[in-house]
Amino acid sequence: MGTVDIVETEIREALHTALRELGVTDISFSVEHPADTAHGDYATNIALVSAQALGKSPRSCAEEIVTFLGKKKIPQVERIEIAGPGFINFFLTRDFFGEKIAEAQKLKGTWGHNDSLKGQTILIEKSAPNLYKPFHIGHLLNITIGESLSRLMQSAGAVSIDMAYPSDISLGVAKAVWSLVQTGADPSDIRTLGDAYVAGTKAYEESAEAKEEIIEINKSLNIKHEGEVWDVYEKGRETSLNYFRVMTARLGSVFSDTFFESEAGILGKEIVEANMPDVFSESEGAVVFKGEDYGLHTRVFVTSLGLPLYEAKDIGLIKWKFEKYNPDLSVVITDMEQKQYFEVIKKAAELVHGEWGERSVYWQHGRLRFADGKVSSRLGNVPLAETMLEEVKQIALQKITETNRDIPDGDIDDLAEDIAVGAIKYSFLRVAAGQNIVFDFEKSLSFEGDSGPYLMYTHARIQSVLEKAADAGITPSVKGAPEQSYGVERLLYRFPEVVRTAGEERAPHLVATFLTQLAGAFNTFYAQEKIADASDEYAPYKTALAEAAGITLKNGLWMLGIKAPEKM
C-alpha cells in the first residue's frame, strides 16, 4: 500500500495532463509493470491508444508526451524511455527502492499487508471432511488453499473466521458403522475406521442383506436413535474428529468454529419448506428447485421420503453462517466437479435471502492427479494425507542429516515436518485456480528450483548471512546502493501490490510465483556478491537489502501457510 500506488497515480496524472495538452480527452490507457524489467518499472501504452485520435504515428505521439513529461518531473522517476512500437517506459530512482527496503525493515511482520478489506468479516469454510472416511490428499489440497485464502484476507485487514463443516452422518458413515457393529472392532482407532469403511462399502455392494441393514442404520443415525449402534457411532465420530484436528494442526490450520452436516439437515429442511412454493416446488413427491428456469440444473433438495439432501443441508449451512456471523463474504473451497452444483445452491440461496447468495463465493480448485503411476500405487489408489506427509518427511530428514547444520536433535523432527508441509503446500499453491494439479514425488516435491523448500532455504540462508553481518559489526543502511543489487530491489517493492492483488483475486499462486522470482533474484545477487564483508563500502546497503528480502520471504511464506525456518 502507500507509495507504490502513489507512483502509479502520479504517472497517470502526468499522462492525463499531457494528453489534455495535446488536445485529447476520454482515452483510457494502462500504466503497469512490464513483464520484462528491461522495459522499466512502469510502462504505458498511452501513445498506442491515442495515435489514431491524434492522427500521428504512435512513436511521434510518444515523443510529444515524453517532451511534455520532461517539463514536470515525477520525483520517483529516474528516467523515461520510448521503446518498441511506442511504449513509454519509466525507470524509478534508487532512492525510491531504498525507501521501500527501509519500509520493509520497519514494518517487519506487517510488510506487504494492505487495507483493502479493512473492517470486513470474511467467513471461510476451510475444510469439509467426511468423518469415518480416510483423510486423503484431496482434503489436504482443500485445506491448503483455504488456509492461504484466509491468511491473504487477514493480510488485507479482514477478520477471518475459519470454520470446518464435517460430514458426520451419511450413507458412507452408516456403511462403516455397520461393519464396526458386525466385527465388534474398536472404534477408537482411526485405522480401524478406515478398514470398516472399506468393508462396509464392499458389503453394501455385494450383499442385499447388508445393504438393507446399512440403510436401516443410516435411518436410525439420522433420527438419533439411541442404543448400541449410536454408541459405536459416537465413539467413531470422536475418533475421526480428533484425527482430523490433529492432522490439520500438523498442517498449520486451526478452526474457530465447526458446524456439522447433521445439524444443517434439520435447518435446511425447514427453510426449504418455508419457501414453498415461491422458491422450491413439489415434483414426483420430492421437493426440488427448478434451476432450469435460470439456465441451471434442476435439483432435488428434500427426498420423497422427507429426508434433506446435501442441497438442503447447504442451504441450512448458509443460514447458520449468515445468522451467526453476518459475514461480508462467505467463501467455500470446492472441487471443480461441483462448480455447476454450487451455482444452483447459490441461486436458490439468493432467492431465499438475497444477501445469502450475493455474498457467497464458491471457489473451485482443480482436480488432483498423479504424474507417476508407480507413486499412486505405492500409496494406494487414493493416497492418505498422512502417508504422503510421512513420505516427504523422510526425504527431508535424509537431507537434513546429509547437510548436517548442527540442528539440535530435538528440533530435527519438527523441521523435517515443516519442510514436508512446505513442499506439499507450495506444489498445490503455485498453480492458478481451476488448473488440475499434477502430483509428482520426484519433481513437484523436489526440494530444488521452483519449490517450497527452495524458498525456505533462501530464507534460512539470509538469516545466516545476517548473523555474519551482525558479527562483523555491519549496521544496515539504505544509503548508497551498489549496481549489483538493482535486480532484487526492483522486485522487492512490488510485494505489497502482489499481496493485494492475490487477495482481491483470491489467487495465492501470485504470491508463490512472486516469491520464487524474488528468491531467484536474491540468489543470483548472492552468488555474485559478498554481503557480510565489513571492508566493503556497500555492506550496510547489502545487509539492509538481505534483511528486507528475508522479511518479504517470511511474510509471503506465511500467506501460503508455510513456515520460514531460521536454519535448515
Added chain:
RNA sequence: GCACCCGUGGUGAAAUGGAUAUCAUUACUGACUUCGGAUCAGUCGUUGGGGGUUCGAGUCCCUCCGGGUGCACCA
C-alpha cells in the same frame, strides 16, 4: 443430447489484451581455498488446427479437433 472447464518446450507450470512468450525440471557443460551447493551460470527445446475482432491475441469471439467434468431423490 445439453451445459461447464481445460489444451503453452520431453515433463510440470507462469504471463490485468502488449514489446524478443517467462520459470522450473530433464539431458549436457561449467562455478568462487571466500557469508549455507536445498545455490549459481550456460546450452538444447514451446502457445492443438482454421477463421474473425484489434494498432497489437497464448489471452476475446466463431468453428473444428483432443481431453476432463456435471446434468432428480449419493455426498
